[in-house]
Every structure is written in C-alpha cells, then in structure tokens.
Amino acid sequence: NAAAMESLGASGVSTLLFAPAEPLSDAARAYIAMGEKLQIDARYKCRKRSPWWKVPLPPVPDAFITYMNSFGPNICGNEVSVPSLNCCHGIRFHDELRERGCAYLPMASFNSATLLSAELIGRSYGGGIQKLEPREAARLAVPSPCVIDTVQGRLSSARDEFDALLSRGEYETASELVDGIVLSGAMGLGDEEIGVIRGACKKMRDRRRNRVKAR
Structure with missing residues (x-):
C-alpha cells in the first residue's frame, strides 16, 4: 500500500x-x-x-508474485498501481475476479498446499533458491474463488496478524495461520491431512536449501 x-x-x-x-x-x-x-x-x-x-514498461498488473524464493512464492496485491519491471511477475485477474483476487488471494495462497505445489513445479537454482517461470507460476495450485468466498471474513480478521508475521520473517507460523483458515476452515481438511501436506512441503524446501550446504 x-x-x-x-x-x-x-x-x-x-x-x-x-x-x-x-x-x-x-x-x-x-x-x-x-x-x-x-x-x-x-x-x-x-x-x-x-x-x-x-x-x-509493461501494463500495470493487478498483483505481483515473487519468482526467486527461499521459503516460497508470495503474492502481493498492487493497491498503489505501480508497474512491474523484472524483480517479480505481474498477475492480471479476469474482470469479475479482480476485486476479490487483489484483496484475498495474496493471503489465501500462503497455505501449505500452494507452497507445496511451488516446490513440485518450481526449479531449484544455486544458493537453494526456488525459481518460478511465468508458465510455472500460472500452474500454482491456488485457492479457487469459491473457497475464498467462504472465508473472506476470517481472512480479513487475521490480516493484521498475518502481515505482522511476514514482517518479522515468521513464514512458517504465517503459513500455519492460513492453513487453519483455508485448508481446515474452507476445505475441511483434518489436522492429520494438513500435517502430511505441511511435512511434505517442509521436506522438499529443506532438501532444496540443504543442497548448498552439501557442496
């Protein structure tokens, strides 16, 4: 903002x-x-x-997504309508989804399932960095509009806490917060199922990062 x-x-x-x-x-x-x-x-x-x-300058996007990541991709709504150069990919929503997409998708996409999909389709580069090319970013498993619609209120209520966690670099805690809203609250997944997804994501992330230490 x-x-x-x-x-x-x-x-x-x-x-x-x-x-x-x-x-x-x-x-x-x-x-x-x-x-x-x-x-x-x-x-x-x-x-x-x-x-x-x-x-x-390309057209001003509705949102941005980081494409060189350590923890995982982060989507950010473009509330101030700034252009994108080459530090991140731009996202444009269909007209009927623009308002909801900008307001709720950035936070809703920080769930463990979306982060796991990034580990599965992204590329691993030197330094343990995960890279998402545009076509790979377009394949991310993000929450559908229907899923987001069911938890808009909860996402809004937790927004300040979520932003504070990201600002402090507490990414895993931020992801767990979103898991409780999206994976559990909207999609009905149980703690055991969420734990499997979260564990798989962490295992792949740690393996990617540890390749550097092993050299």
Whole structure:
C-alpha cells in the first residue's frame, strides 16, 4: 500500500522510477545530462534503449508474485498501481475476479498446499533458491474463488496478524495461520491431512536449501 511504499523510500530503498513526461522539463534534462556525464548512457541496457533513459514498461498488473524464493512464492496485491519491471511477475485477474483476487488471494495462497505445489513445479537454482517461470507460476495450485468466498471474513480478521508475521520473517507460523483458515476452515481438511501436506512441503524446501550446504 501507499504507506508501505513511503516507508521503504524513507529507509533508502529505491521506489521511484525516472519516467518524465514529454516535452522534458529543465529538471529532467539536467538529470539526463548528469547521467550522460557519468556515462550511464553507455552501459549495456541503456545502449539498447531509445532514448537511453526511457525504461519500457509493461501494463500495470493487478498483483505481483515473487519468482526467486527461499521459503516460497508470495503474492502481493498492487493497491498503489505501480508497474512491474523484472524483480517479480505481474498477475492480471479476469474482470469479475479482480476485486476479490487483489484483496484475498495474496493471503489465501500462503497455505501449505500452494507452497507445496511451488516446490513440485518450481526449479531449484544455486544458493537453494526456488525459481518460478511465468508458465510455472500460472500452474500454482491456488485457492479457487469459491473457497475464498467462504472465508473472506476470517481472512480479513487475521490480516493484521498475518502481515505482522511476514514482517518479522515468521513464514512458517504465517503459513500455519492460513492453513487453519483455508485448508481446515474452507476445505475441511483434518489436522492429520494438513500435517502430511505441511511435512511434505517442509521436506522438499529443506532438501532444496540443504543442497548448498552439501557442496
């Protein structure tokens, strides 16, 4: 959301993209001239652009999904309508699903079944990182609209707790919270069944990460 973007910017994270309107203002021209003085225009990516300072932007997505992951993929609704460059994949929903998808799918998809599907279809790269290409991300087993509809209220009530867990890096606890809402509450799975799914996911995740230690 906007507050999170402002907080990231205040902490020194790059959150703004130089994308001036034309005709260029004096300030924009001065900024471009500074880049040329630093020979940024001669760098590989910039040499292939025309003009060199204009970054091509895809359509603004409804949500994002991370594609290089340690724990597992994370979906984030694009509430502030920012464009996606190359740090994550963009997601677009059908018109009739856009509102629900943006509001509830990010949290609902952090369940153990979806995370297990990512381990099964994703690729493992150096450093124990899991990578999801666009076609692989499209195959993720995410909760259906019908499933989400039955637990919208519970997802909303647990949202602040879920966000706080993610902020502290307590991903397994966050996933267990969602399991109780989606896998148990909406899908009717028992503790033993959820335990099997959660255990399989953890085993595959640990194996992926431990390949680095074994080298």
